[in-house]
Amino acid sequence: MTSPYPLDEARLNNPQRFADDDLPEGSVIDCAAAQLPIDEAYDFVVIGSGASGAVAAHELTSAGFSVAIAEEGPYVRTREFKKEVGSAFLKLFRDGSFQALEGRVFMPVIQGRCVGGTTVVNSAIAWRTPEDVVDEWATQFGLGDAITMRALEPHFEALEHDLNVHAVVDEVLGGNNALFMKQAGAVGLYPTRIKRYERGCKGSSQCLTGCPTAAKQGMNVTYVPWTLALGGRLFCNYRVERIELAGGRAVGVIGSAQSRRDKGTIRLRAKRGVILAASTVQSPNILRRSGVCNRHLGQHFQTHPGCGMGAVLDQDINMYFGATQGAESIHLRASERIKFETISMNPELVPVRCPGLGVDLVRRIGNARHLAIWVTILRSQAEGTVSQGWTGRDRVVFSPTKRDMEHVRAGQVYLARMMFDAGAREVWPGIYGLPPVLTSPDQVKLVEEAPLEPRAYTFIASHLFGAARMARTATGGVVDTTFAVHGVPNLFVVDSSVFPTNLGVNPQHSIMAMSRLASHRIADAPPTLA
Amino acid sequence: MRFTIGDHRAARITCETIFPHDDHAELAGAEHLDIENFLDDIAAHAPWRAVLALKVAFLVCMVSPLLTLGRFATLESLAPEYREKALYKLLYHPNYFLRQLVAVIKGVSALLYSAYPSNRARILSAPRPLLQLIRSPSKVP
Structure with missing residues (x-):
């Protein structure tokens, strides 16, 4: 179902206006400044406004239901996005960007905490769920005909239409992406231009700090404003403490406002259901705080750890122009469980990749126009756990396995070789135990023999899965194939915490399609009265 | 949790060692940065655990001469070239947690360093x- 999107048409007709400039009056309630307490009733309450929550809210509103969205973070409008990474990290990211996975290795986690969620700060990459993954879910996890490519197909198509998915165009390819395309093609990795949700990208290379032109079709400028235009309401700066259960059914949510001392209660009652879309890290703990018990809750957490490599070349690469992530290769996804991507870092993030410190570090920063950065993304086999720490914080424990590390190392060998083939003067492997800087192709053999200890590598985790996985019975998982929590009517989980496994490709498209599929099933189901 | 004057002082010395002024690169050194306000901003937004980790990191950097050079001295008491040597060895220290602490400071201070208007303009x-470069690039510390 596609709505008329009056706000988006207004923006297209007037490029000086953004979709989040003209929201319907009274549709956004900033709980940090609102009169408390609040007690309101809706058909559905959606927790989270990221990829899954925004899509679910939009579909349910389009189907004629009254919907409230509860979002923990603020609504940062397009006009408020700044180039500086520091202020963006503190304002848009969870824990001010200091969130990290625990375990054998310290692994920062990229998670947005604002209206639009991580879609505000990611590179908007669209990948349909690979068929082999859906087959694996059907055969090994018993989902059978509940989640099939055929069931997901119309949702992928609708999303691609709504969010204008297309491959990066020549005008904004940029030097970093173009070089990867050339080198990966030369070694037979069959690179492709990344498909993104985008309308009129200007190549500002600021995807990670919020798109300043609203060209990136994040939820903050698409499904959230579209939902509000259709009558939905958004409660931002509102942290949901727990889901209210009565007679064993979900009947609403209770929480408090962020950033204020008077913790007046905010209660949103749900006549038809509560839709949990707070992400893989937060959803399991909200379920726990609400009294949901299941031995799989918080288990089977998976991710895609990413490990970067930098190179200095003679020519001008200029990562500061072009698509932040514009080229990729999945040629080794099946055999080595790895995917290659480019990433163009903002000037503030470049020193993190540069080796050393002192005058040499400063001079390497001075050479940053000559820098290319490519990444190995691992489809890890390891599983972790999501729990609640003793201070109430979300705690994720995850460590890659030895087999995972062999795959990562294989990926880094490919990248080092491709960089030297491109004529790199320096390659920065970022692997402890190796020289911080490699200057000769002969030194690629050092990467081949690099240690398999996870602590020798620098990882970032950005794609999160599992921890409330789907299964036909409560003995196998937390939610059933209608996305309802086993044994708790009217409580649904629609984010990537229901995924039985990780994907090996970027997950936003799969998350949105699954959420859209779930919303249609929920909307079509007969009401279960509380 | 807030940063103290002692934290501010340690942060300044550490950042100036990581990002010194260099005429050749035409990049302003960390002495021009408003490190104190930046840290206070972090303290206002980040969870207390992150602030505590940064405090520990600054403390460890201050005593790095003892950990890396075997000298019973603080980073502040050393000449600039020895400060760089002490922190460099800490950045590549065999102990994972010690080297991560320096990496965290490097990453956090880079946000301020590269956002400094003249530095940003120079990078772009x-x-x-x-x-x-000064050092032989392949030399393992």
Whole structure:
């Protein structure tokens, strides 16, 4: 179902206006400044406004239901996005960007905490769920005909239409992406231009700090404003403490406002259901705080750890122009469980990749126009756990396995070789135990023999899965194939915490399609009265 | 949790060691940065655990001469070239947690360093010939 999107048409007709400039009056309630307490009733309450929550809210509103969205973070409008990474990290990211996975290795986690969620700060990459993954879910996890490519197909198509998915165009390819395309093609990795949700990208290379032109079709400028235009309401700066259960059914949510001392209660009652879309890290703990018990809750957490490599070349690469992530290769996804991507870092993030410190570090920063950065993304086999720490914080424990590390190392060998083939003067492997800087192709053999200890590598985790996985019975998982929590009517989980496994490709498209599929099933189901 | 004057002082010395002024690179050194306000901003937004980790990191950097050079001295008491040597060894220390602490400070202070207007403009400016480095690049510390 596609709505008329009056706000988006207004923006297209007037490029000086953004979709989040003209929201319907009274549709956004900033709980940090609102009169408390609040007690309101809706058909559905959606927790989270990221990829899954925004899509679910939009579909349910389009189907004629009254919907409230509860979002923990603020609504940062397009006009408020700044180039500086520091202020963006503190304002848009969870824990001010200091969130990290625990375990054998310290692994920062990229998670947005604002209206639009991580879609505000990611590179908007669209990948349909690979068929082999859906087959694996059907055969090994018993989902059978509940989640099939055929069931997901119309949702992928609708999303691609709504969010204008297309491959990066020549005008904004940029030097970093173009070089990867050339080198990966030369070694037979069959690179492709990344498909993104985008309308009129200007190549500002600021995807990670919020798109300043609203060209990136994040939820903050698409499904959230579209939902509000259709009558939905958004409660931002509102942290949901727990889901209210009565007679064993979900009947609403209770929480408090962020950033204020008077913790007046905010209660949103749900006549038809509560839709949990707070992400893989937060959803399991909200379920726990609400009294949901299941031995799989918080288990089977998976991710895609990413490990970067930098190179200095003679020519001008200029990562500061072009698509932040514009080229990729999945040629080794099946055999080595790895995917290659480019990433163009903002000037503030470049020193993190540069080796050393002192005058040499400063001079390497001075050479940053000559820098290319490519990444190995691992489809890890390891599983972790999501729990609640003793201070109430979300705690994720995850460590890659030895087999995972062999795959990562294989990926880094490919990248080092491709960089030297491109004529790199320096390659920065970022692997402890190796020289911080490699200057000769002969030194690629050092990467081949690099240690398999996870602590020798620098990882970032950005794609999160599992921890409330789907299964036909409560003995196998937390939610059933209608996305309802086993044994708790009217409580649904629609984010990537229901995924039985990780994907090996970027997950936003799969998350949105699954959420859209779930919303249609929920909307079509007969009401279960509380 | 807030940063103290002692934390501010340690942060300044550490950041100035990581990002010194260099005429060749035409990049302003960390002495121009408003480190104190930046840290206070972090303390206002980040969870207390992150602030505590940064405090520990600054403390460890201050006593790095003892950990890396075997000298019973603080970073502040050393000449600039020895400060760099002490922190460099800590950045590549065999102990994972010690080297991560320096990496965290490097990452956090980079947010301020590269956002400094003249530095940002220099990084984004038209390409120039590659700058020569001081140290032999392949040398393991």
